[in-house]
Amino acid sequence: MTVLIVGAGPAGIAAAGVLAQHGVRPVLLDENATPGGQVWRRLRDEAALDTLLGGEAAHYRRIHAQFAALRPDIEYRPGTLAWAIDGGTLHIAGDGRAEALRFTRLILATGATDRTLPLPGWTLPGVFTLGGAQALLKGQGCAIGRRVVFCGASPLLYIAALQYVRMGVTVAAVLDTTPLHRKLMAAPRLLADARTLWRGVQAMAALRRRGVPIRSGVRLRQFVGEQRVQGVAFDTGGQTVTIGCDAVATGFGLKPETQLAELAGATLRFDPASRQFLPAADADGRCADALYVAGDGGAIGGADAAEASGALAAYAALADTGVAVDARARAALRREVQRRRRFQRGLADAFAWPAHWIAALPDATLLCRCEAITAGELREAVRRDLGVREVNRGKALTRCGMGRCQGRFCGLAAAELIAAEASIPLAGVGHLRAQAPVKPIARGMVGAA
Ligand SMILES: Cc1cc2nc3c(=O)[nH]c(=O)nc-3n(C[C@H](O)[C@H](O)[C@H](O)COP(=O)(O)OP(=O)(O)OC[C@H]3O[C@@H](n4cnc5c(N)ncnc54)[C@H](O)[C@@H]3O)c2cc1C
Incomplete structure (x- = not known):
């Protein structure tokens, strides 16, 4: 069985740990040069660890020690970007080389980015x-x-x-x-x-x-x-x-990195609490045949939920291929993920996304930085006859979300603006469809594998 894990943050490391315990040697890849993900990002100057992280330093040490112990039992590929998926193949680029990796199970632990x-x-x-x-x-x-x-x-x-x-x-x-x-x-x-x-x-x-x-x-x-x-x-x-x-x-707040999941066949559903589209998954992160999402890439849950959901996704991948796994451990992990995600929903209320500000943006404000599209230009596309009511249509007509970041940074605001201007529910405006490459890669990498 070939299991690929994208993302060496808390979710990906926990998934790799469970697989290794069961005798499976997963490939764990990450575009970062070092493991730890966002929260346990390797410090450049570890002498400053206690000063910088205070009481969290112990957790940082635990995760990096866990990773070091795991290292011989996994194939770790740092500095490697996963940029496309088709069928059972993941396309990656790193070290100036492109490669196509076949997999039987894929665990996406891609985390989140700033909203x-x-x-x-x-x-x-x-x-x-x-x-x-x-x-x-x-x-x-x-x-x-x-x-x-x-x-x-x-x-x-x-x-x-x-x-x-x-x-x-x-x-x-x-x-x-x-x-x-x-x-x-x-x-x-x-x-x-x-x-x-x-x-x-x-x-x-x-x-x-x-x-x-x-x-x-x-x-x-x-x-x-x-x-x-x-x-x-x-x-x-x-x-x-x-x-x-x-x-x-x-x-x-944060925005889950869902593009690879979508390319791999996950359905994205509107989540009214966060006003975002998230991969539809069961309690173990299973969201399509042989595809699992874990950590913040599935739903924002924080670092501890990420660890628990990474382990759950790995158990699910093992169980789905007929490996006997500990049912009690899985049940405890499910409860843990639910508890932490309940907390995160509370955080989303406590730190509310002021969507109504977007409706009030001055026309001259730049909305899409990559293509230099203003709020006024997108509004104009909504107002004209047969105007825009869906965010991909807005992209096609104005180029908003068509640049290097593929709408990862402007897409949510663009959808809010269309919904407000057209007076329609946000869920109906949709989300920008994922396109490969999900993040910029050198031109020579496309088609090289
Ligand atoms: C910038 C940032 C800072 C944060 N800081 C804190 C903090 O200080 N304290 C806290 O409690 N929470 C913090 N969070 C929230 C925290 O990230 C998460 O709760 C936790 O790290 C989630 O773990 P994860 O494993 O799901 O994802 P992450 O830790 O985000 O790990 C995901 C990994 O996937 C990799 N990846 C993503 N896409 C690809 C791709 N296409 N190809 C290859 N690799 C890929 C990334 O490089 C990353 O290393 C932060 C979040 C962000 C976005």
């Missing part, structure tokens, strides 16, 4: 996504600026801001766009994972102790600057205020 919300000025140099700002700090050991504003709606706001402070960077403010009362309303669901909730509360308290101003319920207006970002303008208490900075980290 972005376009705002006036968001393309200015110095404006980073939240995850990008954190990835730079962890993976490259460098900060995005000397005086940074963290803004948006995400628990990562507080985690990443605290990591910046711990590394000696001035955090000018944390501007949380969700009001405090929404967090209180979400508290019953957040209690599904009291330990993680407590860690979040501690992160906020630590920022306050270090004198970082935290504002809740703000309305972001604009990233201000000429050649590069110099401030963030926002409404608070009936006034518009600008806070100065030389860099911004902004994020509005």
Whole structure:
């Protein structure tokens, strides 16, 4: 049996561990040069581990030790991008070479990326996504600026801001766009994972102790600057205020990386809670013949849910090929995933995606960065006779979502804008269909395998 796993984050590593325990040697590939995924991304400077991650450092050490022990029993291929799937073949590119790998089972543990919300000025140099700002700090050991504003709606706001402070960077403010009362309303669901909730509360308290101003319920207006970002303008208490900075980290939650799953035959279904289309899967992550999704790539659940769902997907792949597996372990893992995902749904309420801001975007705001399409241009395509009502049609007519990122960063906002402008439900606007290559590759790689 050839099992391929895409993604060496917590989900992919856990899946590889279960397969190896059962005598199967999986191929684990990741476009990153090192294992760990987003949350346990290998630090460039491990001497800074305890300072940067605080109480989370023990978990980092455990995952990397687990991976080192597993290494002889798996075929690990770092620096390898999976860019297409057809039938039972995965197309990969790495080290300047293209290859086509046949598989009998495929586990996709591709994680998530930042959910972005376009705002006036968001393309200015110095404006980073939240995850990008954190990835730079962890993976490259460098900060995005000397005086940074963290803004948006995400628990990562507080985690990443605290990591910046711990590394000696001035955090000018944390501007949380969700009001405090929404967090209180979400508290019953957040209690599904009291330990993680407590860690979040501690992160906020630590920022306050270090004198970082935290504002809740703000309305972001604009990233201000000429050649590069110099401030963030926002409404608070009936006034518009600008806070100065030389860099911004902004994020509005996460977006599962579903493109490979879709190419492999998964059906995507609209999830009203997150306002996104997610692969339809059973409790074990099974979503088509021989295809399994695990971790944040299936549904945002956090690092612990990712580990549990990775193990579940591997058990399912084994069971589906007739290998006897531990039924009690699987039942416990299913309960664990459900509990953690309940918590994440609470987080989605506590850090709400302000979809209504997109409807109010000024026409001149750039929506699709790759193709330089503005909100006004997409609106115009909706307004004309027989105008756009579906996001792929919007792409065909305006090129919004047709560039290098294939709509991974503008697709959600484009769909929200079409729904708002046409006054139709978001679910009916659909999602941008996945296209190979799912991420940019060198021209020579296509057709080379
Ligand atoms: C930027 C970012 C930062 C985050 N930071 C934190 C944090 O500090 N604390 C926290 O609790 N949670 C954090 N999260 C959430 C966290 O990522 C997850 O809950 C957890 O890491 C999910 O694990 P996973 O295994 O599902 O995916 P990930 O950890 O995201 O791992 C997925 C892996 O798949 C690889 N991959 C994806 N597509 C391909 C492809 N086509 N070909 C090859 N490889 C591919 C990626 O390189 C990545 O290594 C962060 C998320 C993001 C996006």
